[in-house]
Amino acid sequence: MSPVSATYWGVPGFFIFWGLFAIAFGLFLRRFYFLFRLVRLGKPENRFDRIGQRITSTLAVIASQGCSLKSVSRTDIAGIGHAWMFWGFGFFLVGYIVFVGLEGGLGLSIPSAFERVYLSILDIVALFVVAAISVAVVKRYITRPARLERKQRRKEKIIMVSLFTAMTSLMMLHYCVEGLRYAAYNLSSAPPIGGVLASFLTSTGSSSATLLGTYNAIWWLNYVLLLGALVYTPHSEHLHPLFSPANILFKSLGPKMALEPIPPEEHAQESFGVSKIPDFTQKQLLDLLACTWCGRCQANCPANLTGKSLSPREMILNLKEHLLDVGPELLAGKADADSMIGSVVTEDEIWACTTCGACQEVCPVNIEHVHKIIDLRRNLVLTQNKMPESAQLMLRNMQSRGHPWAGIQSLRLRGDWTSDQELKVLSDGDTADTLFWVGCTGALVERNVQATLAMTRVLKAASVDFAVLGETETCCGDPARRAGYEFQFQMMAEQNIEVFKSHNIKEIITSCPHCYNTIKNEYPRFGGDFKVVHSTQFIADLIAQGKLKLTKDLKSRLTYHDPCYLGRYNDVYQEPRQILQAIPNTTLVEMERSRNKGLCCGAGGGHTWIEEQPGTTKINQLRLQDALGTGAAQVVTACPYCLQMFEESIEHKDKKDSLKVQDLAEIVEAAMR
Amino acid sequence: MNTIVCVKQVLDPEIPPAKFKIDAEAKQVIPPAGVPPVISVYDERAVEAALRLKDKHKGKITALSMGSEKAADVIKHAIALGADDGFVLQDAAFENLDSFGTAYVLAKAIQKIGEYDLVLCGRQAADWGAGEVGSILAEILGIPVITLASEIQAQDKTLRVKRIVSDGFEVLEAPMPCLITVGSEIGLPRLPAGPRLMMARKKVIPIWRAQDIGAEPTKLDKQNAHTEVIGLSVPTRKTECEMITGATPADAAAHLAAKLSKLI
Numbered sequence: 001m002s003p004v005s006a007t008y009w010g011v012p013g014f015f016i017f018w019g020l021f022a023i024a025f026g027l028f029l030r031r032f033y034f035l036f037r038l039v040r041l042g043k044p045e046n047r048f049d050r051i052g053q054r055i056t057s058t059l060a061v062i063a064s065q066g067c068s069l070k071s072v073s074r075t076d077i078a079g080i081g082h083a084w085m086f087w088g089f090g091f092f093l094v095g096y097i098v099f100v101g102l103e104g105g106l107g108l109s110i111p112s113a114f115e116r117v118y119l120s121i122l123d124i125v126a127l128f129v130v131a132a133i134s135v136a137v138v139k140r141y142i143t144r145p146a147r148l149e150r151k152q153r154r155k156e157k158i159i160m161v162s163l164f165t166a167m168t169s170l171m172m173l174h175y176c177v178e179g180l181r182y183a184a185y186n187l188s189s190a191p192p193i194g195g196v197l198a199s200f201l202t203s204t205g206s207s208s209a210t211l212l213g214t215y216n217a218i219w220w221l222n223y224v225l226l227l228g229a230l231v232y233t234p235h236s237e238h239l240h241p242l243f244s245p246a247n248i249l250f251k252s253l254g255p256k257m258a259l260e261p262i263p264p265e266e267h268a269q270e271s272f273g274v275s276k277i278p279d280f281t282q283k284q285l286l287d288l289l290a291c292t293w294c295g296r297c298q299a300n301c302p303a304n305l306t307g308k309s310l311s312p313r314e315m316i317l318n319l320k321e322h323l324l325d326v327g328p329e330l331l332a333g334k335a336d337a338d339s340m341i342g343s344v345v346t347e348d349e350i351w352a353c354t355t356c357g358a359c360q361e362v363c364p365v366n367i368e369h370v371h372k373i374i375d376l377r378r379n380l381v382l383t384q385n386k387m388p389e390s391a392q393l394m395l396r397n398m399q400s401r402g403h404p405w406a407g408i409q410s411l412r413l414r415g416d417w418t419s420d421q422e423l424k425v426l427s428d429g430d431t432a433d434t435l436f437w438v439g440c441t442g443a444l445v446e447r448n449v450q451a452t453l454a455m456t457r458v459l460k461a462a463s464v465d466f467a468v469l470g471e472t473e474t475c476c477g478d479p480a481r482r483a484g485y486e487f488q489f490q491m492m493a494e495q496n497i498e499v500f501k502s503h504n505i506k507e508i509i510t511s512c513p514h515c516y517n518t519i520k521n522e523y524p525r526f527g528g529d530f531k532v533v534h535s536t537q538f539i540a541d542l543i544a545q546g547k548l549k550l551t552k553d554l555k556s557r558l559t560y561h562d563p564c565y566l567g568r569y570n571d572v573y574q575e576p577r578q579i580l581q582a583i584p585n586t587t588l589v590e591m592e593r594s595r596n597k598g599l600c601c602g603a604g605g606g607h608t609w610i611e612e613q614p615g616t617t618k619i620n621q622l623r624l625q626d627a628l629g630t631g632a633a634q635v636v637t638a639c640p641y642c643l644q645m646f647e648e649s650i651e652h653k654d655k656k657d658s659l660k661v662q663d664l665a666e667i668v669e670a671a672m673r
Numbered sequence: 674m675n676t677i678v679c680v681k682q683v684l685d686p687e688i689p690p691a692k693f694k695i696d697a698e699a700k701q702v703i704p705p706a707g708v709p710p711v712i713s714v715y716d717e718r719a720v721e722a723a724l725r726l727k728d729k730h731k732g733k734i735t736a737l738s739m740g741s742e743k744a745a746d747v748i749k750h751a752i753a754l755g756a757d758d759g760f761v762l763q764d765a766a767f768e769n770l771d772s773f774g775t776a777y778v779l780a781k782a783i784q785k786i787g788e789y790d791l792v793l794c795g796r797q798a799a800d801w802g803a804g805e806v807g808s809i810l811a812e813i814l815g816i817p818v819i820t821l822a823s824e825i826q827a828q829d830k831t832l833r834v835k836r837i838v839s840d841g842f843e844v845l846e847a848p849m850p851c852l853i854t855v856g857s858e859i860g861l862p863r864l865p866a867g868p869r870l871m872m873a874r875k876k877v878i879p880i881w882r883a884q885d886i887g888a889e890p891t892k893l894d895k896q897n898a899h900t901e902v903i904g905l906s907v908p909t910r911k912t913e914c915e916m917i918t919g920a921t922p923a924d925a926a927a928h929l930a931a932k933l934s935k936l937i
């Protein structure tokens with residue numbers, strides 16, 4: 001019954017079927033192998049650890065479409081649309097294997113009961129797919145939400161149009177093939193839509209020979225279109241169906257956004273970081289091929305939202321285009337790789353990033369943007385000695401003064417915040433189990449010292465036995481690391497670890513999410529394994545144990561700003577909120593963008609010191625709008641940089657009367673008395 | 674081209690004025706705790722000048738610092754920036770020397786090093802700001818000196834130097850070896866490049882004492898100093914603010930003009 005069993009111009013259909021298949025599959029494999037080799041241009045990176053766990057979680061997230069559903073805002077239905085299309089095509093794929101492959105290609109006969117049931121399912125599925133495609137077309141070309149806004153290259157336009165046309169055609173062809181088949185062979189109990197079509201065709205009075213001929217022709221057309229799609233996909237730039245699953249499979253399983261150290265064996269090199277395609281790791285190149293163009297990253301990027309030139313999506317896509325452009329020559333060994341900095345990615349883009357991680361958080365296919373940006377910075381700073389003047393000033397301070405601050409009249413001296421505080425300040429040879437690590441900003445900048453002092457009073461009130469380092473504390477190294485000055489960071493990490501060990505420290509409490517992230521997630525790579533607790537976690541614990549009682553009625557409406565390095569980097573969302581909710585008579589209102597979608601304050605990635613580029617507005621002012629939008633009287637945060645950024649934007653916008661910013665420790669202290 | 678750069682370790686000039694304390698009796702600055710001393714800004718520019726010449730003409734850079742044992746840090750800093758070698762000159766007899774004494778010690782050390790084409794110093798130290806050591810040092814070494822350089826070019830055995838003067842610059846030439854003091858106009862120093870930072874940190878910097886460089890005790894005797902510190906005080910900064918008013922903006926402007934003309 002299958003059109004393959006017929007003979008065409010004396011050639012058996014089977015020959016034609018397998019001949020076409022061999023050609024198409026060959027072309028597919030050839031291109032796929034080429035793309036595979038492109039990825040292999042990168043430096044090897046071991047992402048095969050815990051492979052079992054990787055495989056199961058990848059299958060789970062793809063099958064459930066958790067990847068595309070997880071990260072879209074409530075008002076955006078793209079994730080649902082994608083899920084429909086994906087599941088729909090899943091059904092069709094099985095259908096093609098059974099009805100085209102097994103029945104057609106291998107000539108097996110499929111039980112008619114199964115056929116009827118399965119085709120009926122496909123009848124309905126195809127409707128869903130067409131609906132999803134229509135919505136996608138409307139969104140992409142008519143309503144155009146901001147995240148999809150982009151100047152599409154001509155190539156991309158062609159790809160999108162071909163994609164939508166091919167998918168719609170396949171769905172339509174499904175009905176045609178089905179209708180003709182049932183009409184031509186005059187079969188009974190047809191699937192719903194196929195049945196309607198079949199009776200219509202029969203009612204036209206066409207001869208069964210005509211129907212059969214048309215059926216055969218349409219069947220082959222469908223087959224050729226399928227093979228065409230197989231060949232076209234890897235040749236187009238829409239590679240995500242092929243590479244996204246692999247990207248999810250090889251995603252980083254370590255702490256989020258943690259950076260790779262430059263290993264000692266590479267210290268003698270002339271060049272550091274990334275400036276050319278082969279400087280990337282294989283996973284970083286795979287990232288480029290896996291991008292789906294969805295724009296979620298861009299819609300959440302603080303730099304992009306405030307009109308800076310950086311868009312994480314454009315960066316990824318430009319790099320991908322560059323890879324596809326220069327890849328063939330690199331593979332042939334014909335050309336040396338060119339530097340991409342300045343041409344493919346601009347220095348402005350590289351420095352605009354606050355390393356907030358919002359892009360990675362929402363990316364459906366686990367692309368790691370922050371890594372790449374830091375690698376590009378490493379090249380600029382370590383190899384080319386090129387950076388914005390403000391970045392250089394900060395790095396010079398880190399190097400010569402041991403902290404990033406300088407030039408502020410009101411700056412405190414290291415350790416002078418401890419005077420008259422009756423604190424246990426560690427000197428050489430002293431030991432302590434618990435260290436309160438203050439961090440540079442909390443020790444040196446007047447406003448932040450207030451928060452630090454509040455925290456020490458809270459700890460004392462709860463009778464916590466802790467010590468501080470006072471004047472011997474240095475920087476944790478984070479600003480240097482995020483600015484690409486890796487060796488300075490490594491030195492500071494090694495020094496600090498030595499200091500911790502010399503005092504026999506077991507547990508480190510810190511109020512700074514950047515220190516917290518660095519000591520907790522990055523020091524282990526340098527031999528420092530300590531229990532690290534953020535002040536919010538510690539306080540929440542004290543409250544839970546009944547050691548701290550928040551009894552004072554603050555009668556306040558508060559909103560909480562999630563620091564990126566506490567929230568997104570370390571998933572600490574609950575504890576700060578628990579604490580605020582434990583204060584009597586306090587209402588906690590959430591900003592529209594909060595928790596893992598929280599907007600950066602603008603200070604991460606060294607941007608407390610690196611001057612913000614001109615754009616439509618400043619990041620901290622955008623965030624101030626979010627806070628003002630809640631109608632809260634106070635915005636509470638748990639990071640010294642966020643505190644500063646809010647102080648600055650409130651001052652700048654003259655909103656001191658309507659909004660006050662406080663560190664969580666300050667609120668807790670106020671609620672204790 | 675072999676260059677010797679003299680660098681000094683000074684109190685961090687970024688210390689907020691309110692935290693700056695002196696011992697008026699002993700006529701000494703009391704270094705505040707928790708603030709590491711740093712390389713004097715102009716001396717860092719001198720290192721940068723040396724590195725730029727080395728970038729072009731190869732050669733060796735040696736850094737010298739007279740001071741406490743902690744001065745090893747500024748030598749390490751110079752090495753991290755790109756200097757090849759360095760020595761600290763430390764001896765009880767070197768403490769509190771005036772510009773002449775300092776120049777003498779540096780000269781002895783330079784003579785011990787022996788071969789050099791160029792000696793670079795900052796235009797003045799960021800702490801005392803006398804700006805004398807460079808010239809005296811050249812005098813002792815018996816080589817030409819050019820001060821306040823903003824650009825240095827080397828050709829064969831001659832140096833061509835752009836020198837800052839009050840209303841512009843002049844271009845001077847001097848045969849090598851010679852001594853040049855460098856101003857901040859030379860440009861921002863580079864950031865110490867990657868791994869040198871770690872290498873420099875681990876480096877052991879040799880310390881030379883008075884007898885190592887053959888310094889004569891009489892020359893170091895405070896009795897023979899050419900200068901004497903009479904007193905030391907923290908300058909008081911006073912700001913006064915007076916609002917100039919007037920019935921109309923024009924009135925206010927007239928009052929302001931009258932006030933200003935009295936002040937000038």
Ligand code: SF4
Binds near residue numbers: 300304
């Ligand atoms: S980390 Fe933040 S600032 Fe950087 S590209 Fe991603 S979203 Fe933008």
Ligand code: SF4
Binds near residue numbers: 292363364
């Ligand atoms: S990087 Fe990720 S979030 Fe951004 S466009 Fe590509 S797939 Fe979407």
